[in-house]
Amino acid sequence: MPHDHNDSQAPGTISPSGHPYRPDDDRPLTYWQNMEIAVRELLVEKGYITALQIQNQIDTMDARSPTNGANVVARAWTDPEFKAALMNDAAQATRDMGFDIGPMHLIAVENSDMVHNVVVCTLCSCYPRNLLGLPPDWYKSRAYRSRAVIEPRKVLTEFGLVLSENVQVRVHDSTADMRYIVIPSQPEASKGLPVPDLVKWVTRDSMIGVGKAHAPT
Amino acid sequence: MKVRVHNNWPPGHVRTPGYLRGKTGEIERKIGLFSNPEQNAYRHAPEQRELLRVRFKMSEVWGANAENPNDVIEAEIYSHWLEAV
Numbered sequence: 001m002p003h004d005h006n007d008s009q010a011p012g013t014i015s016p017s018g019h020p021y022r023p024d025d026d027r028p029l030t031y032w033q034n035m036e037i038a039v040r041e042l043l044v045e046k047g048y049i050t051a052l053q054i055q056n057q058i059d060t061m062d063a064r065s066p067t068n069g070a071n072v073v074a075r076a077w078t079d080p081e082f083k084a085a086l087m088n089d090a091a092q093a094t095r096d097m098g099f100d101i102g103p104m105h106l107i108a109v110e111n112s113d114m115v116h117n118v119v120v121c122t123l124c125s126c127y128p129r130n131l132l133g134l135p136p137d138w139y140k141s142r143a144y145r146s147r148a149v150i151e152p153r154k155v156l157t158e159f160g161l162v163l164s165e166n167v168q169v170r171v172h173d174s175t176a177d178m179r180y181i182v183i184p185s186q187p188e189a190s191k192g193l194p195v196p197d198l199v200k201w202v203t204r205d206s207m208i209g210v211g212k213a214h215a216p217t
Numbered sequence: 218m219k220v221r222v223h224n225n226w227p228p229g230h231v232r233t234p235g236y237l238r239g240k241t242g243e244i245e246r247k248i249g250l251f252s253n254p255e256q257n258a259y260r261h262a263p264e265q266r267e268l269l270r271v272r273f274k275m276s277e278v279w280g281a282n283a284e285n286p287n288d289v290i291e292a293e294i295y296s297h298w299l300e301a302v
Contacts, residue, residue, distance in 0.1 A: 153284055177248070
């Protein structure tokens with residue numbers, strides 16, 4: 001497995017096994033980190049919520065992953081009735097599949113030969129967390145959030161996705177109450193496979209719209 | 218239906234992105250009633266406002282600098298930020 005060696009590392013800061021030392025993360029807490037701890041501890045001390053409830057909520061969020069969305073997409077590829085329900089009300093359709101997405105409002109947008117959808121939140125980092133789990137770090141970066149609406153094709157090229165001029169790019173800016181999931185086009189080579197196999201073709205990036213569904217590697 | 222986003226710059230928790238203010242687009246769909254975030258963010262009893270998805274052409278948003286004039290941006294805009302064109 002390759003490692004990230006830092007060539008600018010000063011001599012003498014290499015471990016005996018030849019690895020550069022990574023600096024310890026010894027920064028003090030920020031103002032808002034302190035504030036979050038203070039409010040959380042107050043809520044627990046005053047009995048509004050328990051530490052166990054907080055831990056359970058963290059566990060619930062950590063258990064959500066792109067695999068949930070991949071199951072939704074694979075079913076949409078193979079079940080026209082579900083697909084129609086998903087396009088009509090994606091939140092209700094995913095709830096009916098058994099996913100606990102809380103109060104999230106969800107819209108599914110479908111890629112085709114003529115249209116490619118990509119999702120961004122220019123104002124903050126809105127993401128369908130209640131279905132797909134936490135967003136990737138780049139999704140929250142200022143570079144992605146600003147460039148996705150200004151030069152989406154260039155951004156997609158950097159993700160390795162080059163689109164024909166004939167394909168319309170639709171950038172969905174999650175400005176308010178809705179969250180979005182892209183239904184990527186089903187690759188020809190995957191047609192006819194059973195759903196449990198199809199799930200492996202659906203990547204997180206393909207559901208954000210910065211990639212395509214592809215054969216499992 | 219064509220609508221234009223108000224070119225207003227009020228302070229506060231506004232969910233209308235600056236790059237779309239003053240721009241004209243087509244209503245893509247109506248989503249329903251939602252609490253006005255400009256009141257909700259400050260714990261004022263929020264009014265229910267209609268939320269709409271509006272589709273803007275890249276050429277409308279970025280003019281001659283558009284990467285591809287026929288690509289589009291779709292965003293959710295509250296009705297009180299829109300006027301019919």
